Amino acid sequence: MAMTWGHVILGQTAAALDLTREHELVHVRQYERWGPLFIPAYLVCSAVIWLRGGDAYRDNPFERQAYRLAP
Numbered sequence: 001m002a003m004t005w006g007h008v009i010l011g012q013t014a015a016a017l018d019l020t021r022e023h024e025l026v027h028v029r030q031y032e033r034w035g036p037l038f039i040p041a042y043l044v045c046s047a048v049i050w051l052r053g054g055d056a057y058r059d060n061p062f063e064r065q066a067y068r069l070a071p
Contacts, residue, residue, distance in 0.1 A: 005039075006031050022070035030062055038062075 001016035002009055004027035011017035017024075031038040046056035057063055 004028055004031065023066050026066035026069050027062065030065070 001013075002011035002020040002024050004010075004024045007028055009017065009021070009024045009028070011020065034041055042060065042062050045060050045062065049059045050056040
């Protein structure tokens with residue numbers, strides 16, 4: 001429904017943004033900590049998890065943190 005690119009949150013609709021705002025703001029804070037390495041780190045984590053047979057989205061530590069802080 002939504003995704004974060006740096007400080008920008010893109011959503012399919014205004015309602016989607018309302019539902020996901022807190023979760024996506026966790027990703028904004030992650031981006032602030034990781035800087036330009038955030039997206040590559042996120043993608044590498046997803047790839048490694050997928051190659052090991054896990055869920056590339058749900059098992060990603062960036063997503064786990066976001067769901068823990070903003071379910």
